[in-house]
Amino acid sequence: MKGTIVNSGGIIVGSLIGLSVGNRLPERFKKTVMQTLGLSVVVIGLQMALSVREVIPVVGCLLLGALTGELLEVEDWVERLGRWLKERFHSGSTTFVEGFVSASILYISGAMVIVGAIQDGVVGDASTLYLKAMLDGVASVAFASTLGLGVAFSAIPVLVVQGTITLLASHLLFLQDPRVLSAVTATGGVLIIAIGINILELKKIPVGNLLPSLVYAVLWALV
Secondary structure: OHHHHHHHHHHHHHHHHHHHHHOOOOHHHHHHHHHHHHHHHHHHHHHHHOOOOOOHHHHHHHHHHHHHHHHHOHHHHHHHHHHHHHHHOOOOOOOHHHHHHHHHHHHHOOHHHHHHHHHHHHOOOOHHHHHHHHHHHHHHHHHHHHHOHHHHHHHHHHHHHHHHHHHOHHHOHHHHOHHHHHHHHHHHHHHHHHHHHHHOOOOOOOHHHHOHHHHHHHHHHHO
């Protein structure tokens, strides 16, 4: 669990730095940073999404995931958690929920989550999660400077998801199959593109409802 704990800590530290910096930035600077962040997230998502040759299975997983997510109202549950945290900690930030949802999905939808958590749980090698902690920490600085305190609380889903995979690692070794990692990376990339589109305010996409597509991606790869 040490890798996940460090990862969650990195997000919190990065967020606190971002909050202190963001409070000193004029609104026009924040807007530019936000747009730059959105473009960067889209580029990262595209790189991940285009890492596979077979696109049709990815589309199928996304469609099934979207239908499942809509039925389960995943986005609504994530937003409810964000609103509860906002009220619990008396935050006046108007972007608290957006920051929490966007950062949470971004930090748990990559292949490094699976690989790092399993390595940490099986052989005690947390090096991958340490690297992820640095990446997430840097991203949190940028996110929190514009989206506020909600970004810091994305450490909670990271702790829960990565921690669960770490604890169950010996039973989840099949997730390290290259086919599974490839499918998760490509599908997660599309989710990250959607986050970028939301940040750029081009269109509001309920990214949370697409999360089940990652499960379908794993099942598709195994089958």
